[in-house]
Amino acid sequence: MSHASQLGFQDAASPIMEELLHFHDHTLMAVFLISTLVLYVIASMMTTKLTNTNATDAQEIEMVWTIMPAIILIVIALPSLRILYLMDEVCFPFTTVKAIGHQWYWSYEYSDEGLAFDSYMIPTQDLTPGQFRLLEVDNRMVVPGETLTRVLVTAEDVLHSWAVPSLGIKTDAIPGRLNQTSFITTRPGVFYGQCSEICGANHSFMPIVVEALPLSNFNSWTELAQDL
Structure with missing residues (x-):
């Protein structure tokens, strides 16, 4: 059970909870990488003038920042759907x-x-x-x-x-x-x-x-x- 000043989840007592903990760690890593990239871009904008004329009309960059979020969403959604179906599966209960x-x-x-x-x-x-x-x-x-x-x-x-x-x-x-x-x-x-x-x-x-x-x-x- 939970205790005073606890920051994380309770100890898992079922396979489903263990899967949820693993999914939390998986998603947290994706959030950490995204946050690091965003903070880097913000820091760069505040410390440089960003006057590169080659980046004003770069289709390659636009494709990257369009495709990458879709890939990230897929990486997060697939294990989430797996756990969702596992939670709905009830076979021969005792x-x-x-x-x-x-x-x-x-x-x-x-x-x-x-x-x-x-x-x-x-x-x-x-x-x-x-x-x-x-x-x-x-x-x-x-x-x-x-x-x-x-x-x-x-x-x-x-x-x-x-x-x-x-x-x-x-x-x-x-x-x-x-x-x-x-x-x-x-x-x-x-x-x-x-x-x-x-x-x-x-x-x-x-x-x-x-x-x-x-x-x-x-x-x-x-x-x-x-x-x-």
């Missing part, structure tokens, strides 16, 4: 969870396991030592680690957004519409997120907590939850 946004809490339904529960933020006065303010919930969304989990996202009242940064997920929750996303956690752990669409007065108080367990532990949790 489990499916339906996340429903409300004002101001989340509810989760496990259709295969026959489970359903609400997830409310734990008030500050009820937190125990070691828990995080405005991020802890009374019922976590539990998923099996290292397997494909599909999440169906919708809302009951207004627009919400189900987002977990370390998993590379941000899916809009729209009333009357069912959006889907998927992820594979690369390690067991607890991953925090928040509603990322302004949805009213208590928008800041509907956190998301995803807990990834080994498969055997997930089966045990399912049996225990069904008995409650």
